[in-house]
Amino acid sequence: xxxxxxxxxxxxxxxxxxxxxxxxxxxxxxxxxxxxxxxxxxxxxxxxxxxxxxxxxxxxxxxxxxxxxxxxxxxxxxxxxxxxxxxxxxxxxxxxxxxxxxxxxxxxxxxxxxxxxxxxxxxxxxxxxxxxxxxxxxxxxxxxxxxxxxxxxxxxxxxxxxxxxxxxxxxxxxxxxxxxxxxxxxxxxxxxxxxxxxxxxxxxxxxxxxxxxx
Amino acid sequence: xxxxxxxxxxxxxxxxxxxxxxxxxxxxxxxxxxxxxxxxxxxxxxxxxxxxxxxxxxxxxxxxxxxxxxxxxxxxxxxxxxxxxxxxxxxxxxxxxxxxxxxxxxxxxxxxxxxxxxxxxxxxxxxxxxxxxxxxxxxxxxxxxxxxxxxxxxxxxxxxxxxxxxxxxxxxxxxxxxxxxxxxxxxxxxxxxxxxxxxxxxxxxxxxxxxxxxxxxxxxxxxxxxxxxxxxxxxxxxxxxxxxxxxxxxxxxxxxxxxxxxxxxxxxxxxxxxxxxxxxxxxxxxxxxxxxxxxxxxxxxxxxxxxxxxxxxxxxxxxxxxxxxxxxxxxxxxxxxxxxxxxxxxxxxxxxxxxxxxxxxxxxxxxxxxxxxxxxxxxxxxxxxxxxxxxxxxxxxxxxxxxxxxxxxxxxxxxxxxxxxxxxxxxxxxxxxxxxxxxxxxxxxxxxxxxxxxxxxxxxxxxxxxxxxxxxxxxxxxxxxxxxxxxxxxxxxxxxxxxxxxxxxxxxxxxxxxxxxxxxxxxxxxxxxxxxxxxxxxxxxxxxxxxxxxxxxxxxxxxxxxxxxxxxxxxxxxxxxxxxxxxxxxxxxxxxxxxxxxxxxxxxxxxxxxxxxxxxxxxxxxxxxxxxxxxxxxxxxxxxxxxxxxxxxxxxxxxxxxxxxxxxxxxxxxxxxxxxxxxxxxxxxxxxx
Numbered sequence: 026x027x028x029x030x031x032x033x034x035x036x037x038x039x040x041x042x043x044x045x046x047x048x049x050x051x052x053x054x055x056x057x058x059x060x061x062x063x064x065x066x067x068x069x070x071x072x073x074x075x076x077x078x079x080x081x082x083x084x085x086x087x088x089x090x091x092x093x094x095x096x097x098x099x100x101x102x103x104x105x106x107x108x109x110x111x112x113x114x115x116x117x118x119x120x121x122x123x124x125x126x127x128x129x130x131x132x133x134x135x136x137x138x139x140x141x142x143x144x145x146x147x148x149x150x151x152x153x154x155x156x157x158x159x160x161x162x163x164x165x166x167x168x169x170x171x172x173x174x175x176x177x178x179x180x181x182x183x184x185x186x187x188x189x190x191x192x193x194x195x196x197x198x199x200x201x202x203x204x205x206x207x208x209x210x211x212x213x214x215x216x217x218x219x220x221x222x223x224x225x226x227x228x229x230x231x232x233x234x235x236x237x238x239x
Numbered sequence: 240x241x242x243x244x245x246x247x248x249x250x251x252x253x254x255x256x257x258x259x260x261x262x263x264x265x266x267x268x269x270x271x272x273x274x275x276x277x278x279x280x281x282x283x284x285x286x287x288x289x290x291x292x293x294x295x296x297x298x299x300x301x302x303x304x305x306x307x308x309x310x311x312x313x314x315x316x317x318x319x320x321x322x323x324x325x326x327x328x329x330x331x332x333x334x335x336x337x338x339x340x341x342x343x344x345x346x347x348x349x350x351x352x353x354x355x356x357x358x359x360x361x362x363x364x365x366x367x368x369x370x371x372x373x374x375x376x377x378x379x380x381x382x383x384x385x386x387x388x389x390x391x392x393x394x395x396x397x398x399x400x401x402x403x404x405x406x407x408x409x410x411x412x413x414x415x416x417x418x419x420x421x422x423x424x425x426x427x428x429x430x431x432x433x434x435x436x437x438x439x440x441x442x443x444x445x446x447x448x449x450x451x452x453x454x455x456x457x458x459x460x461x462x463x464x465x466x467x468x469x470x471x472x473x474x475x476x477x478x479x480x481x482x483x484x485x486x487x488x489x490x491x492x493x494x495x496x497x498x499x500x501x502x503x504x505x506x507x508x509x510x511x512x513x514x515x516x517x518x519x520x521x522x523x524x525x526x527x528x529x530x531x532x533x534x535x536x537x538x539x540x541x542x543x544x545x546x547x548x549x550x551x552x553x554x555x556x557x558x559x560x561x562x563x564x565x566x567x568x569x570x571x572x573x574x575x576x577x578x579x580x581x582x583x584x585x586x587x588x589x590x591x592x593x594x595x596x597x598x599x600x601x602x603x604x605x606x607x608x609x610x611x612x613x614x615x616x617x618x619x620x621x622x623x624x625x626x627x628x629x630x631x632x633x634x635x636x637x638x639x640x641x642x643x644x645x646x647x648x649x650x651x652x653x654x655x656x657x658x659x660x661x662x663x664x665x666x667x668x669x670x671x672x673x674x675x676x677x678x679x680x681x682x683x684x685x686x687x688x689x690x691x692x693x694x695x696x697x698x699x700x701x702x703x704x705x706x707x708x709x710x711x712x713x714x715x716x717x718x719x720x721x722x723x724x725x726x727x728x729x730x731x732x733x734x735x736x737x738x739x740x741x742x743x744x745x746x747x748x749x750x751x752x753x754x755x756x757x758x759x760x761x762x763x764x765x766x767x768x769x770x771x772x773x774x775x776x777x778x779x780x781x782x783x784x785x786x787x788x789x790x791x792x793x794x795x796x797x798x799x800x801x802x803x804x805x806x807x808x809x810x811x812x813x814x815x816x817x818x819x820x821x822x823x824x825x826x827x828x829x830x831x832x833x834x835x836x837x838x839x840x841x842x843x844x845x846x847x848x849x850x851x852x853x854x855x856x857x858x859x860x861x862x863x864x865x866x867x868x869x870x871x872x873x874x875x876x877x878x879x880x881x882x883x884x885x886x887x888x889x890x891x892x893x894x895x896x897x898x899x900x901x902x903x904x905x906x907x908x909x910x911x912x913x914x915x916x917x918x919x920x921x922x923x924x925x926x927x928x
Contacts, residue, residue: 172340
């Protein structure tokens, strides 16, 4: 009798987290201060999939893009399956920009990966980040106030945070929106390269919540 | 491919279905269906449909501002020609915290109302199918975008059909949770760290407010996940929250929804208000105080010219004419004593006012006038003064300050009390500029409020004070003569006019019985005055017994003025075209077949007041009441009333509001309307009687 009519794309890999301590989420948020656009980006150091530690300070004098990701999040998948993220990465790194992909999913939550799996993802998706950082404790994510995947940040050559927010202005999972979207990250990179102030420095990031440890 | 196939099958299945509502489409997380409030479509009519989502436990969908992540539902309509669908009317959301982020959305179930307008050229009798494609995001720990076609088939009829028994109540309940425009002005101050939102709602009773939470309409102005500290006091709600990251979001107005949880009789009721807060510069606090003080001072000076104060002060000034040659030092001391009297009296009025406000009373200037007893007593005082100016009785140096007492030492107390009297006399008068200053004062911390009141007092005292301080100015006073006596008698008439006005106030507060009591008291006072004056020259025993009689008469006048509690009628009962409620009147109207709306309310019930503002007084409601011939009976429970308490009890209630709609037919039982009314609920309910 009921018309089976929901057409959905299956994105969910069973993570089995279920209702992981909801009460834990209600406790006061830890002392964190979201990074502020217009001032120095918080410095951090985190383990990369290469096994080495990567610090923001290593890239002094270079423009750095931070990309928060979770490969199982449908919003992230929109940008990877359409090749949008990869082309952004190629264009950026080709122009001398450092691209750091950061995974802040806590163990046992959606998007949590070990180094090998992360590298496999980079290879199979034909991505070209400068490095993939593993942040399972959410230290870097909370330092930057990253709430979504994808959540994008641009740091200029002087180490100032110049952009924080969404990848573009189409907060949907619709693949077709990628073509018509206005890419905030591309705009920010162009302004920074030209030595001009970023026109839209802060936007509402959209996507899935970052799966921090509760 | 598979998607398209299923969609096609579903569209086909829905298309051939003759059921009034479509079967819900379901995923393991969300089932979605379209509801309608009516069982048919009427050409040219606008009616409500709704998209209902039933959501699996632990999962949630999103509000129009989803918060820090998420995405609101979207519907793409493919409607038959001529049909128009409005935007989703979003019920207020719940808070869904997720670590450092906050989402706004719905769990378990949400009904999203949408207004649909039918074209006027519908073919009667033919079915109409409204189709749409809904897409939404549903999240738990993980997020899944889902979509489904939705459809609803209704027949087109010429006349409106009865409400759909399933859809109508669900849609009505959902529309109650849709924010109504805030009746209160709102503003905010943004610093680098925080946004402080102020909603000027002086009619809220702080003790009844359980929680106030602000949901911004857009991302960026406030930190969604930040705690909101809110306080409610006599001036309204102040809410402070960490500022959001988007600088331009606090440059213009902040829009959003304020949800106020009010304790009503043990039950917590939530009201959602659409708020638009305008930015307020941080420096205006000090500027506003300075301008409020200036306004208060000017208002005080103008008070001297008001009909209730002018006579008192003129007589005082006439005393100066008389004693132009008195030692300047003595005159100065009189001026200062008078000023002190005014300032202290204003301090007392301000103190009482602020104390009562702190206790949650919604008061403003002239709050004393809310008591018919006080109004009557004030009428007595002004009447006695007027009699004295008319020459019926010479009260002596004390009040008027004329005569020997002025220069004598004992006259200083007289001057002081004249100041107090001027303040009392000024109570019923409101000078221009005063309203703004006092209105500002009562919303500020008490030291500011006190300053404003004192500035008002200083303004009132200023003209006389200057005349006593600057001897040169007294040259402008005219020479004494017989004209003074005539002027004094003439000045009695503004006071009589003030008395007449006060008696009218009593009539509004306590009805004709109150007027009778006040008028009787005035007669007694006049008689007492005549008695005292006429025996003034008589022998001592006569004088003494006459004085006892006069005091007795005044005592009787005061006593009857204080009996108002039993005689008091509700002030607001006759407002807005409503008749006061009585079981007899209700029975009469019912017997005559008249539909009746019973509004059980109280002045101190904020929900009642909000309902009156947003629903009962709306033109649409007035129109439908007029068309259906509905008579409104207002039962005012502001003062405990056993009769109304019994009515409440018979409907299982022990508190207000209670709204009853009696149809015109013989049905014995009224419809009990929800405690939170909207224009739509009232119009719909009335249409259906």
